[in-house]
Amino acid sequence: xxxxxxxxxxxxxxxxxxxxxxxxxxxxxxxxxxxxxxxxxxxxxxxxxxxxxxxxxxxxxxxxxxxxxxxxxxxxxxxxxxxxxxxxxxxxxxxxxxxxxxxxxxxxxxxxxxxxxxxxxxxxxxxxxxxxxxxxxxxxxxxxxxxxxxxxxxxxxxxxxxxxxxxxxxxxxxxxxxxxxxxxxxxxxxxxxxxxxxxxxxxxxxxxxxxxxxxxxxxxxxxxxxxxxxxxxxxxxxxxxxxxxxxxxxxxxxxxxxxxxxxxxxxxxxxxxxxx
Amino acid sequence: xxxxxxxxxxxxxxxxxxxxxxxxxxxxxxxxxxxxxxxxxxxxxxxxxxxxxxxxxxxxxxxx
Numbered sequence: 001x002x003x004x005x006x007x008x009x010x011x012x013x014x015x016x017x018x019x020x021x022x023x024x025x026x027x028x029x030x031x032x033x034x035x036x037x038x039x040x041x042x043x044x045x046x047x048x049x050x051x052x053x054x055x056x057x058x059x060x061x062x063x064x065x066x067x068x069x070x071x072x073x074x075x076x077x078x079x080x081x082x083x084x085x086x087x088x089x090x091x092x093x094x095x096x097x098x099x100x101x102x103x104x105x106x107x108x109x110x111x112x113x114x115x116x117x118x119x120x121x122x123x124x125x126x127x128x129x130x131x132x133x134x135x136x137x138x139x140x141x142x143x144x145x146x147x148x149x150x151x152x153x154x155x156x157x158x159x160x161x162x163x164x165x166x167x168x169x170x171x172x173x174x175x176x177x178x179x180x181x182x183x184x185x186x187x188x189x190x191x192x193x194x195x196x197x198x199x200x201x202x203x204x205x206x207x208x209x210x211x212x213x214x215x216x217x218x219x220x221x222x223x224x225x226x227x228x229x230x231x232x233x234x235x236x237x238x239x240x241x242x243x244x245x246x247x248x249x250x251x252x253x254x255x256x257x258x259x260x261x262x263x264x265x266x267x268x269x270x271x272x273x274x275x276x
Numbered sequence: 277x278x279x280x281x282x283x284x285x286x287x288x289x290x291x292x293x294x295x296x297x298x299x300x301x302x303x304x305x306x307x308x309x310x311x312x313x314x315x316x317x318x319x320x321x322x323x324x325x326x327x328x329x330x331x332x333x334x335x336x337x338x339x340x
Contacts, residue, residue, distance in 0.1 A: 085286045
């Protein structure tokens with residue numbers, strides 16, 4: 001975390017809270033007044049809610065052990081979401097007690113956490129809460145923004161200098177798949193732009209959960225874009241796709257070992273900077 | 277048995293047993309991850325206590 005940015009967290013939190021009065025944090029542009037209890041697409045008012053926090057070793061090796069803080073609420077509706085119950089009903093999660101969470105962060109650091117990992121749901125729709133937390137912790141902690149990257153410019157502006165690693169979950173390689181599986185027809189343009197912006201001021205890891213049957217339409221276009229725009233960026237391929245119980249647009253099956261090998265082979269042949 | 281599959285509610289956990297015998301824990305919490313570690317210590321995505329201990333040691337070393 002940058003020390004100057006850390007000193008600005010109070011002001012940035014104030015700005016983020018002001019945005020909630022006419023919420024346009026993300027491309028859904030709901031325009032609701034979250035400060036009066038109105039809820040937009042993400043289902044959140046101005047309360048900040050956490051449904052899980054844990055020390056986890058299943059992230060990319062360089063981030064482990066990672067202290068994950070899962071915020072409720074999301075601006076995408078991924079058909080294959082493994083925590084969809086919390087995103088559909090984010091207010092079912094407990095409100096964050098900031099004092100207790102700060103203590104928890106300290107405890108997790110002493111238990112061995114190498115990184116503090118904000119995820120969800122989606123951290124972007126919880127920006128004000130995250131900034132408030134960041135203002136209360138030591139700037140020496142390495143912070144990970146584990147995000148779908150589907151957000152408006154204000155997120156990048158207010159997180160610049162505070163985030164060490166943007167762990168960008170690049171899900172689909174074209175808008176048709178994104179519309180069907182994520183309910184976001186403008187997904188590609190927005191996510192690409194945000195990844196490029198993040199790469200200008202922080203480390204970026206692009207993570208792609210390999211979707212069975214989406215090699216040509218999603219995996220390959222993502223690889224091609226990375227080679228073209230960010231050839232040195234770290235790319236993490238994940239094999240943990242879990243099909244939804246009721247399939248509409250998403251893949252119905254689990255990833256096979258062959259599909260995983262093909263994906264890794266393609267990435268290597270394209271000279272991508274694969275990490276584990 | 278219901279015709280429609282059960283939809284997870286906040287607070288539920290889902291464990292699937294696949295035809296090939298593989299067990300999939302959907303978005304497990306820390307306790308479930310620890311159970312998986314006990315059942316199969318070599319599992320890649322589980323809570324690696326050795327790694328955590330090493331990191332605590334290295335942090336203490338840095339502090340000293």
